[in-house]
Amino acid sequence: MSVKPDWLRVKAPQWERVGNVKEILRDLGLNTVCEEASCPNIGECFHNGTATFLIMGPACTRACPYCDIDFDKTPRSLDPEEPANLAEAVRRMRLNHVVVTSVNRDDLPDGGATQFARCIEAIRAASPGTTIEVLIPDLCGNWDALETILKAGPEVLNHNTETVERLYRRVRPQGNYERSLELLRRSRAIAPWVYTKSGIMLGLGETEAEIRQVMADLRRVDCDILTMGQYLQPTPKHLPIAEWVAPETFEQWQTLGESMGFLQVVASPLTRSSYHAEQVRALMERYPRSRS
Numbered sequence: 001m002s003v004k005p006d007w008l009r010v011k012a013p014q015w016e017r018v019g020n021v022k023e024i025l026r027d028l029g030l031n032t033v034c035e036e037a038s039c040p041n042i043g044e045c046f047h048n049g050t051a052t053f054l055i056m057g058p059a060c061t062r063a064c065p066y067c068d069i070d071f072d073k074t075p076r077s078l079d080p081e082e083p084a085n086l087a088e089a090v091r092r093m094r095l096n097h098v099v100v101t102s103v104n105r106d107d108l109p110d111g112g113a114t115q116f117a118r119c120i121e122a123i124r125a126a127s128p129g130t131t132i133e134v135l136i137p138d139l140c141g142n143w144d145a146l147e148t149i150l151k152a153g154p155e156v157l158n159h160n161t162e163t164v165e166r167l168y169r170r171v172r173p174q175g176n177y178e179r180s181l182e183l184l185r186r187s188r189a190i191a192p193w194v195y196t197k198s199g200i201m202l203g204l205g206e207t208e209a210e211i212r213q214v215m216a217d218l219r220r221v222d223c224d225i226l227t228m229g230q231y232l233q234p235t236p237k238h239l240p241i242a243e244w245v246a247p248e249t250f251e252q253w254q255t256l257g258e259s260m261g262f263l264q265v266v267a268s269p270l271t272r273s274s275y276h277a278e279q280v281r282a283l284m285e286r287y288p289r290s291r292s
Contacts, residue, residue: 225264
C-alpha cells in the first residue's frame with residue numbers, strides 16, 4: 001500500500017528511559033513482545049517504565065503470516081529461572097500492572113500453562129500489589145491447561161481473536177475461530193471473577209459486517225474488554241495491508257463496542273492488545289469482582 005498516513009506516526013522516544021528498561025531486561029535475560037514483535041509503541045511504553053514480558057520465547061512454534069516473531073519448531077526446554085527473573089524485573093521496575101504473554105509452544109503438552117502459573121506465583125510473591133494480566137495462546141484447546149493458568153489467579157485473562165472468521169485460514173492458519181471463542185467462554189465459567197479480554201486487527205480485508213459479527217461473538221461469550229488496532233505489515237514477506245483505517249472509524253467502533261456492553265473498548269490505529277493495559281486497574285475499581 002501507500003506510505004503510512006500521518007496518524008500512524010509516533011513520537012520519538014526518550015532513549016535514556018528506554019535504555020534503563022532494556023538494561024533490566026538484558027540483565028535478567030528476559031524478552032519482551034515489544035521488541036520481538038516490533039511494536040510501534042515500544043518507545044512510549046519503555047519510556048513510561050512498562051513492558052509486556054514474553055516468556056518461553058523468543059521463537060514461536062507457529063508461523064502466522066502477520067506476525068514478526070521468529071519461527072522455530074525445534075523442541076526447547078523451559079528456563080527454570082524465568083519466573084524468578086520475571087518477578088525481579090517487575091519489582092525493579094515498580095510496576096503497578098504487568099502483562100505476561102508467550103509465544104505459542106505447541107511442542108509442550110500443556111502449551112506452557114505451568115510456566116504461566118509459575119510466573120504469576122513468582123510475581124505475587126515479589127510484588128503483591130501488582131495486578132497481573134496474561135495474554136495467552138489457544139493452548140490447542142487444552143482446557144485443563146487453561147484451568148492451570150486461571151487457578152494461579154491473574155486479574156485479567158487476554159486471548160486475541162486477531163481477525164474475522166473468514167480470514168482465519170489466511171491470517172491464523174493454525175488457529176481456530178471457534179476455539180478462541182470457547183477459550184474465552186470457558187475462562188468466564190472457570191473463574192468468573194477474572195476479567196476477560198480480546199483484540200482484533202483491522203485493515204486485513206475484513207468487512208464492517210464481519211467486524212460487527214466478531215464483536216457480537218465476543219459479547220456472546222461475555223468478554224469484558226476489547227482492543228482494536230491497525231494491522232501493520234512487519235516486512236514485505238508478511239501479509240499486505242488491505243486498508244488504512246482512519247482514527248474516526250476506530251472511534252465509531254469504540255462507541256459501538258461500549259453500546260454492546262463491553263466494560264472497556266480501546267480502539268485507535270496504534271492500539272495493541274497491551275497498550276495502556278494499566279488502565280484496567282481503574283476498570284477493576286469501577287466494576288469490582290470477588291472470588292466469593
